[in-house]
Amino acid sequence: MQSVIQVKNVSKKYRSHQVLQNIDLTVNKNEIYGLLGPSGAGKTTLVKMIAGIEIPTTGSISVLDSVMPKLNTMTQIGFMAQSDALYGELSGKENLEFFSSIYGLKGQKQKERIDQASDLVNLTNFLQKPVNQYSGGMKRRLSLAAALLHDPKILILDEPTVGIDPVLRQSIWDELYKLSKSGTTILVTTHVMDEAEKCSQLGMLRDGKIIASGSPRELKDNTSSTSIEEAFLYYGGAHHAN
Numbered sequence: 216m217q218s219v220i221q222v223k224n225v226s227k228k229y230r231s232h233q234v235l236q237n238i239d240l241t242v243n244k245n246e247i248y249g250l251l252g253p254s255g256a257g258k259t260t261l262v263k264m265i266a267g268i269e270i271p272t273t274g275s276i277s278v279l280d281s282v283m284p285k286l287n288t289m290t291q292i293g294f295m296a297q298s299d300a301l302y303g304e305l306s307g308k309e310n311l312e313f314f315s316s317i318y319g320l321k322g323q324k325q326k327e328r329i330d331q332a333s334d335l336v337n338l339t340n341f342l343q344k345p346v347n348q349y350s351g352g353m354k355r356r357l358s359l360a361a362a363l364l365h366d367p368k369i370l371i372l373d374e375p376t377v378g379i380d381p382v383l384r385q386s387i388w389d390e391l392y393k394l395s396k397s398g399t400t401i402l403v404t405t406h407v408m409d410e411a412e413k414c415s416q417l418g419m420l421r422d423g424k425i426i427a428s429g430s431p432r433e434l435k436d437n438t439s440s441t442s443i444e445e446a447f448l449y450y451g452g453a454h455h456a457n
């Protein structure tokens with residue numbers, strides 16, 4: 216199996232605050248890898264380092280065989296941050312035009328990619344509306360479309376479905392499966408257990424450490440759990456007992 220993301224012994228400190236400790240993690244091509252953990256566990260910090268936005272204090276991260284941060288590799292990553300970085304005064308379409316021009320898309324290709332990405336997130340009929348009139352869920356969907364514009368090899372999504380209703384959440388997951396089947400590798404953070412269940416591989420993060428990793432099935436079988444939540448509590452407890 217071809218690995219596209221390798222995190223080796225990574226730690227991150229902000230001043231004296233140790234946020235992540237000795238993280239090892241591998242994501243293989245076409246996987247949907249979920250980083251599951253409660254608020255403050257360090258998920259955002261970890262995905263930002265993988266995307267090349269933050270730098271580890273110690274350890275190394277390589278993406279598509281390049282040590283991060285590397286500009287060329289960063290252009291092959293679509294990153295959807297937790298808070299939407301959108302221009303409120305501009306319409307949805309103008310936002311997508313702006314982001315696609317940053318990726319160097321122009322003319323017919325730009326139009327095609329904007330059409331595809333907005334269709335994927337069901338925003339086609341709202342593209343003319345200013346973004347400051349969008350609901351929270353619509354802003355999330357527009358951010359997802361923006362992350363997809365340049366057809367990235369790796370998609371990194373930080374809590375992508377927060378504020379999105381269950382029907383649309385399912386349709387976004389359906390699209391993530393399609394993207395993964397067509398060759399996109401997806402790394403997604405979540406604190407929602409049933410969402411973690413949808414991933415092909417999971418890393419459970421707690422207090423800045425990976426407490427367990429494997430497929431949802433493996434994690435449940437290995438702990439004789441009937442749910443991911445139960446497995447998470449098991450590993451969390453075992454971790455604290457050590």
Ligand SMILES: Nc1ncnc2c1ncn2[C@@H]1O[C@H](COP(=O)(O)OP(=O)(O)OP(=O)(O)O)[C@@H](O)[C@H]1O
Nearest residue numbers: 229232234252253254255256257258259260261297
């Ligand atoms: N720039 C920063 N400077 C100092 N501390 C930071 C910084 N960024 C994050 N932290 C701290 O690192 C810890 C982990 O934060 P992080 O956002 O990575 O967690 P998270 O698991 O993504 O949580 P959430 O789901 O709430 O965003 C928190 O205690 C946070 O306060």
